[in-house]
Amino acid sequence: MNPVAIVGTGQTRHARARDDASQAELVREAAARALEDAAIEPRDIDAVVIANMELFEGRAWPELWVGEAAFAAGKPCVKVATGGTSGTSGCIAGIHQVASGLFDIVLVVGFEKHSEGHTQTGMTLTDPYWDRAVASGAVGNFALSVSQYMAERGTTERQAAQVAVKARRNAARNPYAHLQMPALTVEEVLASKPLAHPLRMLDMCPQSDGACAIVVASGTRARKLNPRPAWVRAAATRHEQPFIGDIERRLATMRTLREAAREAYAGAGIGNPLKELDVAEIYEPVSYAELAWYEALGFCEEGQAGRLIEEGVTEMGGELPVNPSGGVLSTNPVGASGVIRVAEAALQIHGRGGERQVDGVRTALATGYGVYAWADAIVLADRP
Amino acid sequence: MIRESAIRIPFRYAAGGAGSRFLAALRDERRILGARCDGCRRVFAPLRSFCSSCGASPLEEIALGPGGRVEAWTARADGTVFALVRLDGADTALLHRLVGLPGEPRRGMRVRARFAAERRASILDIAGFEPEEGASA
Amino acid sequence: MSAPVHVALEMDQSWRYAAPAAMARFCAGLKERRIEALRCGGCGRRYLPPRPVCGNCHLPLADWVPVADEGRLEAWTVVHVPILDPRTGRMREAPYGMGLVRLDGADTTLNHFLAQSDPARLAIGQRVRAVWREQLAGAIDDIRHFEVLA
Ligand SMILES: [Zn+2]
Ligand SMILES: [Zn+2]
Numbered sequence: 001m002n003p004v005a006i007v008g009t010g011q012t013r014h015a016r017a018r019d020d021a022s023q024a025e026l027v028r029e030a031a032a033r034a035l036e037d038a039a040i041e042p043r044d045i046d047a048v049v050i051a052n053m054e055l056f057e058g059r060a061w062p063e064l065w066v067g068e069a070a071f072a073a074g075k076p077c078v079k080v081a082t083g084g085t086s087g088t089s090g091c092i093a094g095i096h097q098v099a100s101g102l103f104d105i106v107l108v109v110g111f112e113k114h115s116e117g118h119t120q121t122g123m124t125l126t127d128p129y130w131d132r133a134v135a136s137g138a139v140g141n142f143a144l145s146v147s148q149y150m151a152e153r154g155t156t157e158r159q160a161a162q163v164a165v166k167a168r169r170n171a172a173r174n175p176y177a178h179l180q181m182p183a184l185t186v187e188e189v190l191a192s193k194p195l196a197h198p199l200r201m202l203d204m205c206p207q208s209d210g211a212c213a214i215v216v217a218s219g220t221r222a223r224k225l226n227p228r229p230a231w232v233r234a235a236a237t238r239h240e241q242p243f244i245g246d247i248e249r250r251l252a253t254m255r256t257l258r259e260a261a262r263e264a265y266a267g268a269g270i271g272n273p274l275k276e277l278d279v280a281e282i283y284e285p286v287s288y289a290e291l292a293w294y295e296a297l298g299f300c301e302e303g304q305a306g307r308l309i310e311e312g313v314t315e316m317g318g319e320l321p322v323n324p325s326g327g328v329l330s331t332n333p334v335g336a337s338g339v340i341r342v343a344e345a346a347l348q349i350h351g352r353g354g355e356r357q358v359d360g361v362r363t364a365l366a367t368g369y370g371v372y373a374w375a376d377a378i379v380l381a382d383r384p
Numbered sequence: 385m386i387r388e389s390a391i392r393i394p395f396r397y398a399a400g401g402a403g404s405r406f407l408a409a410l411r412d413e414r415r416i417l418g419a420r421c422d423g424c425r426r427v428f429a430p431l432r433s434f435c436s437s438c439g440a441s442p443l444e445e446i447a448l449g450p451g452g453r454v455e456a457w458t459a460r461a462d463g464t465v466f467a468l469v470r471l472d473g474a475d476t477a478l479l480h481r482l483v484g485l486p487g488e489p490r491r492g493m494r495v496r497a498r499f500a501a502e503r504r505a506s507i508l509d510i511a512g513f514e515p516e517e518g519a520s521a
Numbered sequence: 522m523s524a525p526v527h528v529a530l531e532m533d534q535s536w537r538y539a540a541p542a543a544m545a546r547f548c549a550g551l552k553e554r555r556i557e558a559l560r561c562g563g564c565g566r567r568y569l570p571p572r573p574v575c576g577n578c579h580l581p582l583a584d585w586v587p588v589a590d591e592g593r594l595e596a597w598t599v600v601h602v603p604i605l606d607p608r609t610g611r612m613r614e615a616p617y618g619m620g621l622v623r624l625d626g627a628d629t630t631l632n633h634f635l636a637q638s639d640p641a642r643l644a645i646g647q648r649v650r651a652v653w654r655e656q657l658a659g660a661i662d663d664i665r666h667f668e669v670l671a
Contacts, residue, residue: 019525022400025433028441042439058395058532068436118393124607128387128538129548130570131632133608133662136600136619143598144621144632151645196619197599197640241576245569245621245630249595385545387660390535391610399526408523505526 001099003219003384005229008038009343009350014178014210014331017115023062026211027111028069030336034107034213035071037352038225045215046103048072050079051090051110052335055122062111070109070213084283084328085237086110087212087338088368088376092235094216095378099232104218110339111211119207119334130243136196138285139204141244141371143196146288149251150198153291157198159306160287161189164202164329166315167284171326173355178208178331189287203287210333212340219384230346230364230380234267236260237376247372251289254296256375257367261297268379270363273298273320274313277379278361279348280322281341283369284329290322293367297377316358324348324356338368338376345380399505405445406431410509414499416450418474419443429474448473450497451516457482457489469495469513483512543571543582552659556588558627569627590651592624594669597635597643608662622649622667634666642669 010033012018012026021029027050035042048070050063059065063072063079070077080090087110094106120137135141149155168184171177184202192201215225222229238256240247247253261273270276282297284290291305299320300308308314314322323329325344328337345364347353362383368376399407402419409415409431420427421435421443429448434441449471456477457467465485468477482489483498495513503509540548543559547570550557559571563578567586574581597620606613618635620643636652637643649667657663 017398019398019527020401022398022403025400025402028434032441057397058393059397069434071439073436113398116397117395118605120602121391121393121605121607124604127570128389128536128608129540129544130661133606133660134619134632134634135607136604136613137602139602140598140600140604140619141632143600144596144619147598147645148596194601196601199598243570243629244632246576385540385548385659386537387540388535388537389608389610390533391605391607392531392533393605394531395529397528397530399528404523404526407526506528 002101004095004098004232005217005219005222005226006214006232006342006346006380007217007222007226007229008034008040008215009213009347010034010037011176011212011340011343012210013176014208014333016178016206016208018113018209023057023111023113024066024069026113026209027066027109030111030211030213031070031107031109034215038215040105040215040225042071044105045071045075045107047076047097047106049090049094049106049108050077051081051086051108051339052079052112053081053083053086053122055125056119056334057113057117066111070107082374083370084285084334085338085368085370085374085376086335087340088342088366088378089237089338089374091214091339091342091378092237092376095232095235098216098218104221106216107213108216108339109211109213110336112333112335113209114207114333115209127243139196139199142286142289143199144244145250146198146286148249149288149292152249152252153303153305155288155291155306157190158186159291159309160203161186162309163287163290164189166309167323167327167329170316170324170356171330174325177326178210179206179326180330199286205285205328205332208331208333210331210336212336212343214339214343214346226350228350228382230349231382231384233379233381234264235378236263236267237374240373244372250372251292254292257293257296257369257377260375260377264377264379265298268381270379273365274300276363277320277365278363279324279345279358280320280365281325281344282322282327282365282367283338283341284323284327285332285369287329289369297365297367321358324353324358341366341368342378349380349382400433402431402433407505411503411505415447416471416497416510418446418448418471420446426475427473428476429471429478446473452495452513454482454489454491454493454495456491465489467513480510481512482514484514486515541573543573547571548659551661551663552657554590554653554657556590556624557585558588560584560586567626567628569624569629569631586626588624588626590624592622592649594620594643594645594647594649595623595630596621596645599638599640618643620649620667633664636666636668
């Protein structure tokens with residue numbers, strides 16, 4: 001595998017409804033910022049990867065409608081759609097295209113405009129013979145898994161609420177974030193509207209309109225384009241069996257994320273992630289998921305995730321800040337969310353994080369999570 | 385064994401900056417707006433925010449037509465005729481329908497936009513393109 | 522800048538799905554209140570829904586085993602948000618109980634409705650039993666929901 005680095009990032013302002021922009025204009029907003037950040041011209045781009053869940057907007061061939069906005073007209077262009085992992089899978093596709101030597105510069109753009117369609121209905125279009133009769137969207141199927149996770153680990157609603165508070169407080173330092181709530185309290189999370197027991201409104205991610213782009217470059221190009229390229233040390237992905245009932249105690253076991261992380265850590269030479277990672281941008285659609293991911297990602301032993309959040313280990317000033325951007329809990333345009341994780345991790349290595357910059361980041365983790373069926377893990381570093 | 389089902393899903397698409405301007409001009413000014421790229425000199429119909437060819441943005445807004453030429457056409461079984469119309473001043477064609485045809489259309493024939501009496505910022509604010517005065521079908 | 526313009530429309534979606542052979546047999550069984558799983562000869566896992574191949578061992582499945590209409594509640598929730606039911610096209614009334622049930626004789630779990638929607642009366646490990654509809658159509662919703670056994 002040839003050396004690969006991320007040399008530029010760009011994202012839109014994310015909001016409940018970006019009525020001012022069409023899908024293409026939203027994509028252009030992110031893509032143009034990424035090109036500007038990488039100081040490249042449209043002609044420098046060899047190929048484009050688009051990430052989007054077209055089912056949510058009910059629009060066929062999104063890569064056709066938004067491709068030219070991402071400077072793809074006349075170039076190789078493909079779309080990736082793997083649920084929540086669409087964005088990280090798109091990034092991995094772009095990384096592979098450059099690592100193989102096929103292209104020197106690939107632009108990856110993820111976007112979603114949830115305000116234009118019916119996301120939760122899209123989520124219920126599962127197997128028509130088996131679980132479509134009972135499917136209850138992302139909220140329902142997460143709630144089931146959370147009940148098992150809480151029972152096994154003794155996680156409390158307060159610990160989950162602390163995750164929700166951390167996310168929205170961090171988001172207040174991110175000018176692009178959707179939900180910015182610097183003064184949110186645990187009590188307010190616990191008093192928010194019940195969605196599916198024990199999940200409440202503020203335990204869940206919002207549905208956002210937004211787009212995010214990264215510029216992936218080969219080693220020789222990367223050194224010329226960025227003084228501190230974010231080198232891809234490892235990128236791993238895992239798929240699962242098809243039905244929620246196939247997965248044994250989903251959040252407690254998380255074989256997809258555990259396996260992807262194990263492979264990525266091995267590739268990057270990481271033995272103790274809590275000590276060796278400087279920052280993590282993880283895909284947490286639900287407050288409880290972040291706690292489960294701490295364990296699956298090896299930040300702590302099983303059952304210790306609650307202690308991590310209580311002791312502030314993953315806060316901005318903690319040993320391993322998790323989601324300085326505010327995470328998916330603050331901003332979730334699904335097709336873009338995975339790209340945002342990778343872009344935010346790269347941004348931390350570039351040293352361009354502004355108010356959300358963590359000091360001295362040399363190694364960063366980005367993860368993706370797609371329903372229960374996919375997980376991605378990408379390790380970036382300041383050295384190849 | 386077959387299982388059938390049906391549902392109805394609502395959608396709400398934003399026309400965006402350029403799209404909203406284009407549709408508002410149809411409704412309020414009965415004008416068809418396009419965009420000219422300073423970089424590659426191409427003129428696009430309809431108005432858009434950035435150049436499809438060279439990527440440049442923003443583009444210069446200009447009025448097109450309302451006359452133009454039929455570049456290609458097809459007729460549906462119910463008699464509706466669809467055509468790609470290249471408006472005067474444009475380098476790209478607009479997909480719309482032909483109306484008021486005395487007979488079969490032909491490639492290259494001159495047509496002109498007929499605006500709908502009631503307009504509501506929709507592409508159908510152009511009721512269709514009809515043969516221009518004196519144009520033979 | 523013009524005021525933002527939107528195009529609002531409703532799209533009708535309709536589907537016509539063919540059942541895989543194993544699913545067709547399973548559904549025919551439901552019509553007689555019979556539940557059957559397919560057992561993997563490699564790992565021994567008894568699969569619901571029955572399917573042609575074990576995803577872990579990649580072995581074809583052909584060994585049908587009987588499954589009870591009773592089992593253990595492995596996960597549960599009470600859903601409060603209204604959901605458009607993709608089977609009927611109507612909004613589903615909330616709140617409703619929903620769980621993952623491991624039927625006796627199966628190793629995977631079934632996601633289905635629960636008769637109980639009071640969180641105080643639901644717990645992992647409870648024994649639950651299928652409540653069947655009077656008219657059986659050969660579909661998984663021939664089971665109306667699962668009730669908690671005392
Ligand atoms: Zn141009
Ligand atoms: Zn097996």
